[in-house]
Amino acid sequence: MQKVLRELTVDLGERSYPIVIGQGLLGAFDLTPWVVGSQVMIVTNDTVAPLYLENAKACFPGKTVDVVVLPDGEKYKDWQTLNLIFDALLEKRHTRKTTIAALGGGVVGDMAGFAAATYQRGVPFIQIPTTLLSQVDSSVGGKTGINHPLGKNMVGAFHQPQAVLIDADTLGTLPPREVSAGLAEVIKYGLIRDEPFLGWLEQNMDALLSLDATALGEAIHRSCQCKADVVAQDEKEGGLRAILNLGHTFGHAIETFAGYGNWLHGEAVGTGMMMAADLSVREGNLTPEDRARAVNLIGRASLPSMAPEGMTSEDFMALMAVDKKNVDGALRLVLLRALGDAYVTAEASVDNLQATLQAFIR
Amino acid sequence: MQKVLRELTVDLGERSYPIVIGQGLLGAFDLTPWVVGSQVMIVTNDTVAPLYLENAKACFPGKTVDVVVLPDGEKYKDWQTLNLIFDALLEKRHTRKTTIAALGGGVVGDMAGFAAATYQRGVPFIQIPTTLLSQVDSSVGGKTGINHPLGKNMVGAFHQPQAVLIDADTLGTLPPREVSAGLAEVIKYGLIRDEPFLGWLEQNMDALLSLDATALGEAIHRSCQCKADVVAQDEKEGGLRAILNLGHTFGHAIETFAGYGNWLHGEAVGTGMMMAADLSVREGNLTPEDRARAVNLIGRASLPSMAPEGMTSEDFMALMAVDKKNVDGALRLVLLRALGDAYVTAEASVDNLQATLQAFIR
Numbered sequence: 001m002q003k004v005l006r007e008l009t010v011d012l013g014e015r016s017y018p019i020v021i022g023q024g025l026l027g028a029f030d031l032t033p034w035v036v037g038s039q040v041m042i043v044t045n046d047t048v049a050p051l052y053l054e055n056a057k058a059c060f061p062g063k064t065v066d067v068v069v070l071p072d073g074e075k076y077k078d079w080q081t082l083n084l085i086f087d088a089l090l091e092k093r094h095t096r097k098t099t100i101a102a103l104g105g106g107v108v109g110d111m112a113g114f115a116a117a118t119y120q121r122g123v124p125f126i127q128i129p130t131t132l133l134s135q136v137d138s139s140v141g142g143k144t145g146i147n148h149p150l151g152k153n154m155v156g157a158f159h160q161p162q163a164v165l166i167d168a169d170t171l172g173t174l175p176p177r178e179v180s181a182g183l184a185e186v187i188k189y190g191l192i193r194d195e196p197f198l199g200w201l202e203q204n205m206d207a208l209l210s211l212d213a214t215a216l217g218e219a220i221h222r223s224c225q226c227k228a229d230v231v232a233q234d235e236k237e238g239g240l241r242a243i244l245n246l247g248h249t250f251g252h253a254i255e256t257f258a259g260y261g262n263w264l265h266g267e268a269v270g271t272g273m274m275m276a277a278d279l280s281v282r283e284g285n286l287t288p289e290d291r292a293r294a295v296n297l298i299g300r301a302s303l304p305s306m307a308p309e310g311m312t313s314e315d316f317m318a319l320m321a322v323d324k325k326n327v328d329g330a331l332r333l334v335l336l337r338a339l340g341d342a343y344v345t346a347e348a349s350v351d352n353l354q355a356t357l358q359a360f361i362r
Numbered sequence: 363m364q365k366v367l368r369e370l371t372v373d374l375g376e377r378s379y380p381i382v383i384g385q386g387l388l389g390a391f392d393l394t395p396w397v398v399g400s401q402v403m404i405v406t407n408d409t410v411a412p413l414y415l416e417n418a419k420a421c422f423p424g425k426t427v428d429v430v431v432l433p434d435g436e437k438y439k440d441w442q443t444l445n446l447i448f449d450a451l452l453e454k455r456h457t458r459k460t461t462i463a464a465l466g467g468g469v470v471g472d473m474a475g476f477a478a479a480t481y482q483r484g485v486p487f488i489q490i491p492t493t494l495l496s497q498v499d500s501s502v503g504g505k506t507g508i509n510h511p512l513g514k515n516m517v518g519a520f521h522q523p524q525a526v527l528i529d530a531d532t533l534g535t536l537p538p539r540e541v542s543a544g545l546a547e548v549i550k551y552g553l554i555r556d557e558p559f560l561g562w563l564e565q566n567m568d569a570l571l572s573l574d575a576t577a578l579g580e581a582i583h584r585s586c587q588c589k590a591d592v593v594a595q596d597e598k599e600g601g602l603r604a605i606l607n608l609g610h611t612f613g614h615a616i617e618t619f620a621g622y623g624n625w626l627h628g629e630a631v632g633t634g635m636m637m638a639a640d641l642s643v644r645e646g647n648l649t650p651e652d653r654a655r656a657v658n659l660i661g662r663a664s665l666p667s668m669a670p671e672g673m674t675s676e677d678f679m680a681l682m683a684v685d686k687k688n689v690d691g692a693l694r695l696v697l698l699r700a701l702g703d704a705y706v707t708a709e710a711s712v713d714n715l716q717a718t719l720q721a722f723i724r
Contacts, residue, residue: 079441083510090512095688118480120686121507121518122598145483148445150452156483157519236484324482326457 002028005168006221010140010228012235015160019140019224021217025167026128027055032063034162036124037097040065043085043112044103045072048130051173056103056128059165066092070108074261077107077147079155085115096120099162105131105178106138106265110156113144117159127161130170132182132216133266136189136223139164141231141244151322152252158236166224168216176209176302181266183208183301184247186219188273189226191294192243195340197222198297205300243342246334247272253319258308270303275360280336282352290339306362313357364390367530368583372502372590374597377522381502381586383579387529388490389417394425396524398486399459402427405447405474406465407434410492413535418465418490421527428454432470436623439469439509441517447477458482461524467493467540468500468627472518475506479521489523492532494544494578495628498551498585501526503593503606513684514614520598528586530578538571538664543628545570545663546609548581550635551588553656554605557702559584560659567662605704608696609634615681620670632665637722642698644714652701668724675719 004022020029040063042056049069057065068088070081089098100123102112109127116125127139145156171179186208190198200218201208207215227244234241251272255263277294280286299305307316326332330346331353337343366384382391402425404418411431419427430450432443451460462485464474471489478487489501507518533541548570552560562580563570569577589606596603613634617625639656642648661667669678688694692708693715699705 079445083441086510086517087512090510090516090684093684096686118507118517118519120516121505121520143483145480148448148452150449154452154482155448155480157480158483322452322455324458 005217008221008225008228010160011232012160017161017163019164019166019228021166021168021220021224023167023169023213025165026052026170027058029059029165030061031059031101031126031163031165032061034124034126035060035063035099037095037099038064039094039098040101041085041089041092041094041098042067042101042103043070043108043115045070045108047072048104048108052103052130052170056101059128060101066094070111074107074147074265075259077111079146082111082115082146085112086119089115089119094119096123098123100125101128102126102139103128103130104134105129106134109134109139110144110153111146113142113159113161114146114156117144117157122159124162125159127164129164129166131174131178132171132220133178133185135166135168135220136182137185137227139166140224140227142235152255153324154322166220168213168220171211171216177264177267179209179211180270180302181264184266184270184273184298184303186223187297187301188244188246188269189223191273191277191336191339192246192334192342193226193230193340194222195338198293198339202297205297209301242332242344243334246336246342247274247276249320249323249331249333250275250316252323253316254307254311256319257311257315263304263308267304270298270301271305271307271360274298274305275356276333276335278359279333279348279352279356282355283335283348285335285337286339293339307360309362311361313354313361316357367579370583370587370590372522373594374522379523379525381526381528381590383528383530383582383586385529385531385575387527388414388532389420391421391527392423393421393463393488393525393527394423396486396488397422397425397461399457399461400426401456401460402463403447403451403454403456403460404429404463404465405432405470405477407432407470409434410466410470414465414492414532418463421490422463428456432473436469436509436627437621439473441508444473444477444508447474448481451477451481456481458485460485462487463490464488464501465490465492466496467491468496471496471501472506472515473508475504475521475523476508476518479506479519484521486524487521489526491526491528493536493540494533495540495547497528497530497582498544499547499589501528502586502589504597514617515686516684528582530575530582533573533578539626539629541571541573542632542664543626546628546632546635546660546665548585549659549663550606550608550631551585553635553639553698553701554608554696554704555588555592555702556584557700560655560701564659567659571663604694604706605696608698608704609636609638611682611685611693611695612637612678614685615678616669616673618681619673619677625666625670629666632660632663633667633669633722636660636667637718638695638697640721641695641710641714641718644717645697645710647697647699648701655701669722671724673723675716675723678719
């Protein structure tokens with residue numbers, strides 16, 4: 001039965017949009033108020049399609065719904081796979097009044113969103129995220145894109161969806177490893193902006209890992225609210241929004257080193273946040289006790305606590321040098337002044353950075 | 363010697379930008395006021411580079427200037443060639459504060475602009491158009507993109523430049539066929555919005571074909587002003603801007619049929635405008651005398667007056683069906699109420715359209 005648990009708005013003026021969080025929404029919730037024309041193209045992957053495609057189609061009564069099914073996995077987040085979406089849109093004669101709907105995790109959302117940003121110079125799209133990570137993070141905020149062999153998410157666009165529909169029931173089919181990966185981003189919001197939420201997470205981590213619906217609803221809502229607040233203040237990452245990248249500079253280096261898809265994005269971010277906390281202590285901001293609290297919580301979410309086998313500090317330095325946050329060659333990192341208080345800096349000491357890298361390589 | 367002939371502004375609020383038109387600007391004009399960071403990536407092609415690259419570099423004193431040279435031609439307006447720009451940006455570690463400069467014709471401008479729109483989700487760019495067509499049309503207005511095997515410019519973005527620098531001296535090295543192609547777009551402005559300009563063109567066509575600097579400066583200025591006015595009123599083609607596509611629906615079909623690059627874009631648009639004028643007469647709007655005036659002027663610019671060998675009306679119908687202007691399956695065309703007065707319609711009679719197609723196929 002359809003049950004809307006929470007609803008919130010990402011406030012971006014004329015580009016504002018709702019996030020609807022609930023249970024039993026797929027197959028029941030009517031998304032047609034957010035569809036401009038008569039055509040809908042659902043973009044999904046071969047893991048999600050057998051589970052949720054038919055229910056997703058039912059959210060667009062009276063529309064012409066076409067489907068493109070991509071191979072599942074971060075390693076397919078490339079131009080070649082993106083082009084399958086363009087092929088389908090053109091073969092089915094979708095016009096610039098079409099609406100693209102992303103049904104799946106972060107990879108599907110990023111690719112479908114980028115296709116929407118660039119098909120005929122931009123068409124509307126709707127996010128229907130089915131993984132915890134995409135529900136709490138990537139489906140909100142309008143970042144879209146694909147990977148380049150030399151760096152993650154290097155080609156993309158800002159393109160806000162018309163609406164985000166989150167059905168927490170989809171988490172019932174999610175592998176535990178992906179639940180943990182999603183929790184990394186949930187914990188991130190506590191670390192960067194919301195110390196009380198960290199306390200809540202410490203109390204509810206077991207409920208979250210066992211997929212308790214009430215706990216998940218609360219965690220998703222609080223995460224989306226935090227992200228929406230930050231995005232509303234800084235849509236295109238001129239400043240504040242960069243704090244959402246806590247752990248991501250280290251994390252992207254890990255993902256690239258490991259080969260896309262071998263480490264999940266959230267897993268790499270989990271380790272990356274431990275590294276950021278560690279560097280924050282060395283920089284004289286965070287207390288060792290707070291670092292321990294952060295590391296423990298991330299560990300309780302079953303996230304890895306060391307860099308991949310064989311990855312050296314030289315690997316980190318080389319891979320971090322292409323991070324999008326860098327300006328004119330200077331490495332920029334998100335660090336913590338305290339739990340719940342993040343900042344961006346290009347001034348971290350090279351010695352401290354090296355010490356942190358040494359502490360996390362094997 | 364550097365000589366600024368004209369200067370105008372494309373008025374788009376915080377995205378406004380100047381168009382500087384002159385002679386001797388390449389090698390002399392200082393573009394650094396429009397460069398945000400320390401890095402510049404000049405994108406050009408292997409025809410233009412030997413002629414103007416060194417002078418273009420001199421427009422960025424004190425900046426780190428890197429270069430990527432693409433193969434010349436519309437057939438390279440694809441993802442693979444676009445990726446050469448991303449490769450260069452990443453290999454040279456260009457950050458999101460880099461500025462991309464497009465030095466060349468419409469293909470270089472569209473591709474460099476699309477790379478700028480999507481590299482790290484968007485970086486600034488500058489247009490330095492070196493062909494008449496790009497100077498009077500494609501460098502102004504922010505349309506960027508690449509072709510897809512199933513349709514021209516099907517993947518792209520709106521991304522406005524920081525500035526447009528037009529050095530009319532570059533037309534001295536332009537093959538006559540490309541001068542004619544550029545004149546097609548110049549004539550277009552007269553046909554859609556500026557009947558007096560048509561009269562001026564009738565008087566100055568010989569001067570333009572012989573590359574008289576004063577005449578060219580006037581034609582470029584008046585064309586850019588017309589385009590800037592239309593774009594300022596309708597940046598993302600919600601309505602009015604579509605009139606800039608006079609002749610383009612027929613023209614894109616011709617280009618796709620002929621194979622990208624075999625007919626120049628402007629050549630296809632020239633024939634397409636004759637076809638639009640013809641259909642406008644059949645629709646009972648334009649007088650046969652005005653059609654003759656339009657056809658004569660286009661012909662005097664040495665533009666082709668028939669569809670390519672072997673192209674049938676079925677080819678036209680199939681290829682026009684994927685045009686970006688179409689909405690929910692209906693073919694939309696730009697037609698003329700009178701010389702200097704264009705409109706967009708989805709109501710043209712199928713019989714009249716067929717008669718026009720028959721009149722232009724061989």
